[in-house]
Amino acid sequence: MLPKTMNDFPESIKLNWGLYVDNFIKWLNTNYGEVFDAITAVILWFMVNIEAFLQWVPWWLVIAIIFVLGWRARNLVSAFVFSSLLFVVGTFGLWDHMMSTLAIVLTSVVISLLIGIPVGIIMTYSTRLDAVIRPILDAMQTMPSFVYLIPALILFGLGKVPAVFATTIYAIPPVIRLTSLGIRSVPGEMVEAAQSFGSSRWQLLTKVQLPQALPTIMAGINQTTMMALAMVVISSMIGAKGLGMEVLIAINRIDIARGFEAGLSIVFLAIIIDRISQGVANKYEISK
Amino acid sequence: MTVKVKVERLTKIFGPNPQPVLEKIKDGFTKNEILEETGHTVGVYDVSFEVKEGETFVIMGLSGSGKSTLIRCLNLLNKPTEGNIFIDDTNIVKLAKKDLKQLRQQKLAMVFQHFGLLTHRNVIKNVEYGLEIRGIPTEERQNIANKILVSVGLEGWENKLIGELSGGMQQRVGLARALANDPDVLLMDEPFSALDPLIRREMQYELLDIQSKLKKTIIFITHDVNEAFKIGDRVAVMKDGMMEQIGTPEEIIAKPQSTYIEEFIKDIDRSKVLQAKNIMFKCSALVSVKDGPRVAVKIMESNGISSVFVVDEQLRLQGIVTIDDTIIAIKENKGIADILRQDYYTADPETYMQDLLPMATNTKFPLAVTDENNKLLGIIVRVSVLSGLV
Numbered sequence: 204m205l206p207k208t209m210n211d212f213p214e215s216i217k218l219n220w221g222l223y224v225d226n227f228i229k230w231l232n233t234n235y236g237e238v239f240d241a242i243t244a245v246i247l248w249f250m251v252n253i254e255a256f257l258q259w260v261p262w263w264l265v266i267a268i269i270f271v272l273g274w275r276a277r278n279l280v281s282a283f284v285f286s287s288l289l290f291v292v293g294t295f296g297l298w299d300h301m302m303s304t305l306a307i308v309l310t311s312v313v314i315s316l317l318i319g320i321p322v323g324i325i326m327t328y329s330t331r332l333d334a335v336i337r338p339i340l341d342a343m344q345t346m347p348s349f350v351y352l353i354p355a356l357i358l359f360g361l362g363k364v365p366a367v368f369a370t371t372i373y374a375i376p377p378v379i380r381l382t383s384l385g386i387r388s389v390p391g392e393m394v395e396a397a398q399s400f401g402s403s404r405w406q407l408l409t410k411v412q413l414p415q416a417l418p419t420i421m422a423g424i425n426q427t428t429m430m431a432l433a434m435v436v437i438s439s440m441i442g443a444k445g446l447g448m449e450v451l452i453a454i455n456r457i458d459i460a461r462g463f464e465a466g467l468s469i470v471f472l473a474i475i476i477d478r479i480s481q482g483v484a485n486k487y488e489i490s491k
Numbered sequence: 492m493t494v495k496v497k498v499e500r501l502t503k504i505f506g507p508n509p510q511p512v513l514e515k516i517k518d519g520f521t522k523n524e525i526l527e528e529t530g531h532t533v534g535v536y537d538v539s540f541e542v543k544e545g546e547t548f549v550i551m552g553l554s555g556s557g558k559s560t561l562i563r564c565l566n567l568l569n570k571p572t573e574g575n576i577f578i579d580d581t582n583i584v585k586l587a588k589k590d591l592k593q594l595r596q597q598k599l600a601m602v603f604q605h606f607g608l609l610t611h612r613n614v615i616k617n618v619e620y621g622l623e624i625r626g627i628p629t630e631e632r633q634n635i636a637n638k639i640l641v642s643v644g645l646e647g648w649e650n651k652l653i654g655e656l657s658g659g660m661q662q663r664v665g666l667a668r669a670l671a672n673d674p675d676v677l678l679m680d681e682p683f684s685a686l687d688p689l690i691r692r693e694m695q696y697e698l699l700d701i702q703s704k705l706k707k708t709i710i711f712i713t714h715d716v717n718e719a720f721k722i723g724d725r726v727a728v729m730k731d732g733m734m735e736q737i738g739t740p741e742e743i744i745a746k747p748q749s750t751y752i753e754e755f756i757k758d759i760d761r762s763k764v765l766q767a768k769n770i771m772f773k774c775s776a777l778v779s780v781k782d783g784p785r786v787a788v789k790i791m792e793s794n795g796i797s798s799v800f801v802v803d804e805q806l807r808l809q810g811i812v813t814i815d816d817t818i819i820a821i822k823e824n825k826g827i828a829d830i831l832r833q834d835y836y837t838a839d840p841e842t843y844m845q846d847l848l849p850m851a852t853n854t855k856f857p858l859a860v861t862d863e864n865n866k867l868l869g870i871i872v873r874v875s876v877l878s879g880l881v
């Protein structure tokens with residue numbers, strides 16, 4: 204028999220790891236508060252404009268644009284289905300909420316691409332950097348998405364900006380991974396051929412590696428977009444208005460009708476974005 | 492002719508720390524021992540050779556003998572561990588990054604075994620690649636690319652995607668891309684190995700044809716002896732990263748320097764390599780048209796032959812006389828000119844043995860080898876052609 208004390212981990216060696224992280228974030232906030240304020244200002248400016256633009260565009264024009272995009276990326280039937288789905292969201296009375304959601308998603312995706320694609324490229328140049336970034340990406344993806352809300356809240360306060368921050372962190376891994384994968388999968392002989400003609404690193408990247416990796420990068424963009432959309436409901440917990448907020452309110456009030464409409468709107472939005480971006484990605488695959 | 496490429500004691504060892512390994516080879520350890528002990532692979536060891544301007548230099552050897560490693564050192568896709576490589580007297584091993592780029596853009600071009608084409612571009616955009624890298628204006632590079640495409644027989648395929656082309660056509664694009672840069676030296680690493688035999692033969696002739704017009708310096712790798720001997724002005728045979736023998740195809744067939752090379756050339760078809768000039772004799776027994784029949788009989792007698800070729804003062808071939816006809820001529824008081832026969836065969840010195848065979852089977856006289864002025868260069872006795880049939 205083991206002594207009873209062996210069953211419990213000794214309390215005497217309890218360390219306050221969480222506290223250290225807490226202190227670190229607070230330290231960041233007090234010492235680099237201005238940096239975060241600046242970031243907030245830029246993101247906010249960007250978002251406000253996108254949102255204003257999306258709200259300004261007449262609803263029928265949005266539906267028409269989606270129709271054309273759906274037609275171009277897939278086929279007439281899809282185009283018809285997509286625009287009908289959008290119309291249904293309108294009949295729910297959730298058009299403005301949808302546009303707010305779309306603004307957060309678009310902003311997060313744009314930031315993800317601006318950061319993610321260069322990071323993915325740099326990772327392929329250095330195995331050491333790759334070895335550092337890879338586990339971070341793994342951690343970012345396995346961490347429950349709620350966890351990002353806390354530092355986002357502390358650093359950026361309530362509202363849209365922390366929502367964008369949390370969404371970006373949650374959504375960025377696929378585009379980094381797939382950019383890196385796409386470039387690494389370019390056949391060695393093709394790269395050597397380009398080098399043997401005296402290409403510079405930049406020429407190699409822009410004329411050979413990126414065009415070859417494009418279908419894979421497009422798949423990454425598609426995944427990133429879908430993850431951003433999935434984060435929307437969660438980010439409404441820190442005050443981002445939109446479809447997610449509607450769902451949250453519905454849950455709190457046990458309002459089945461409202462929850463159903465808002466939930467369905469998110470699903471519709473997801474279907475439309477996914478199918479169109481996949482259609483575009485497939486187009487690149489074929490022309491390869 | 493000037494030396495275009497000169498390789499001096501080149502060594503390439505793969506692995507993180509090649510210097511100590513270098514010492515080990517010098518101490519006489521074999522490639523396998525070194526791999527087991529240090530984990531380093533000896534790709535090429537102590538190779539030296541020269542390639543002259545306009546020459547086609549073929550490197551041949553079994554798989555893993557270091558052919559690719561060697562050719563990739565020539566444009567520094569592999570960085571040599573030791574040794575020097577001179578192209579036009581410039582030692583390229585020591586070039587700075589910028590100069591290396593320039594060298595690759597202007598002097599060297601490579602054709603790859605699996606083509607290495609850019610599948611996201613169409614045919615003409617592939618051919619333009621090297622020119623684009625050099626910053627040549629769009630219109631000019633299109634003109635150049637169009638011309639080259641015509642010369643490799645790809646007219647009308649400019650806008651096709653690479654995936655739509657057969658293997659043979661893809662390699663034509665590879666060749667065109669390399670030629671578009673107008674390089675001094677063309678590096679070809681088993682360019683035809685991935686093609687089926689028929690297309691391969693066609694491409695070999697095409698290359699010979701292009702080479703006869705452009706006179707590039709070509710370094711060509713193959714593990715096919717027949718291809719090596721067909722294309723190469725000189726052939727180098729590699730084994731375990733080292734040079735076994737360098738020479739013309741005839742020299743290698745005539746005097747293989749090791750059992751490895753004998754093994755290599757065992758199944759070569761000699762009749763396709765050896766030419767009339769390789770098997771002809773300088774002819775000592777000749778009769779002049781001015782000689783009388785009695786002189787002819789004397790010459791035939793002293794050489795133990797029953798017919799003899801007749802030439803004029805400039806050694807131009809006039810005909811052949813037989814011993815029977817000469818004896819009759821003496822009896823009937825005729826001259827040599829009256830009994831000249833023309834039913835013999837002549838061949839130029841470049842005729843391949845396989846083409847001499849039907850002649851040799853159809854005549855009882857030796858074959859005469861003449862130049863374009865009908866000057867007699869030598870004779871080929873039938874036995875040296877027909878014995879090849881055994």
Ligand SMILES: Nc1ncnc2c1ncn2[C@@H]1O[C@H](COP(=O)(O)OP(=O)(O)OP(=O)(O)O)[C@@H](O)[C@H]1O
Binds near residue numbers: 534553557560
């Ligand atoms: N990048 C590399 N790293 C380590 N070893 C290599 C590398 N490239 C080639 N080698 C080794 O060097 C040796 C020579 O290879 P190489 O590719 O030059 O042979 P080859 O004669 O071209 O053969 P093949 O006919 O199969 O193309 C082989 O033992 C090979 O395993």
Ligand SMILES: [Mg+2]
Binds near residue numbers: 559680
């Ligand atoms: Mg090889």
